[in-house]
Amino acid sequence: TRSTRPQRMLKAVQKNATKGNPQSVISAIDYFCKNSEWAMNVGDEKGSILDSVVTEVNPSTVLELGTYCGYSTVRIARLLSPGTKLITLEFNPAYAAVARQIIAYAGLQDKVTLVEGSSGEWIPQIKERFGITTFDFIFLDHWKDQYLPDIKLFEECGLLRKGSVLLADNVICPGAPDYLEYVRNSPRYESRYYPAHLEYTKLEDGLEKSVFLG
Numbered sequence: 001t002r003s004t005r006p007q008r009m010l011k012a013v014q015k016n017a018t019k020g021n022p023q024s025v026i027s028a029i030d031y032f033c034k035n036s037e038w039a040m041n042v043g044d045e046k047g048s049i050l051d052s053v054v055t056e057v058n059p060s061t062v063l064e065l066g067t068y069c070g071y072s073t074v075r076i077a078r079l080l081s082p083g084t085k086l087i088t089l090e091f092n093p094a095y096a097a098v099a100r101q102i103i104a105y106a107g108l109q110d111k112v113t114l115v116e117g118s119s120g121e122w123i124p125q126i127k128e129r130f131g132i133t134t135f136d137f138i139f140l141d142h143w144k145d146q147y148l149p150d151i152k153l154f155e156e157c158g159l160l161r162k163g164s165v166l167l168a169d170n171v172i173c174p175g176a177p178d179y180l181e182y183v184r185n186s187p188r189y190e191s192r193y194y195p196a197h198l199e200y201t202k203l204e205d206g207l208e209k210s211v212f213l214g
């Protein structure tokens, strides 16, 4: 049977990247998406903004919602201080299977805990399962209608502290209007929009960075 796009992306990484070299994995995926097949990775333009926010926050606790093939997981994990791990949630088992292999190819498997399941199911379990009290940095990059319910769940579960940074992909395309309205109007967040483009295209998109004020 025909391979899937994530499987073809993995093959491109195995062919063109150097094992244990995260930057070469990132470059191989971007090359594949620019020259072979578009795929919904955060991409190089928005990825550079992600890099700058992660570097600025220098988080000790990190959560990613929406692993897909692990592109942003690799981008984030390569910047974390030694001993710091990130938790990434992926609902789709086929995506998770490819992501594990791409993360391992980059040599970052010891810095990543990939959990298969839905954010709504897993967020309430994180404290007890992973011994985490609050997150310093959260990257939202899953289904756009889940952004708002999930940020409310973070608040209800006490997973945010004064200064926690949430960065959301695709707030313009495909768009998360209810999430944007919430973080931009809530007195509990300081929000800022980073204009960019939908990965590998000229279409407008951007990232929304929201700091929890406590």
Ligand SMILES: Oc1cc(-c2ccc(F)cc2)cc2cccnc12
Pocket: 040, 041, 042, 066, 141, 142, 143, 144, 169, 170, 173, 174, 198, 199
């Ligand atoms: O970065 C993303 C982009 C898109 C997307 C798909 C088709 C389009 F025509 C435009 C945008 C979907 C995502 C779903 C989940 C996480 N990220 C996504």
Ligand SMILES: [Mg+2]
Pocket: 040, 041, 042, 141, 169, 170
């Ligand atoms: Mg995205």
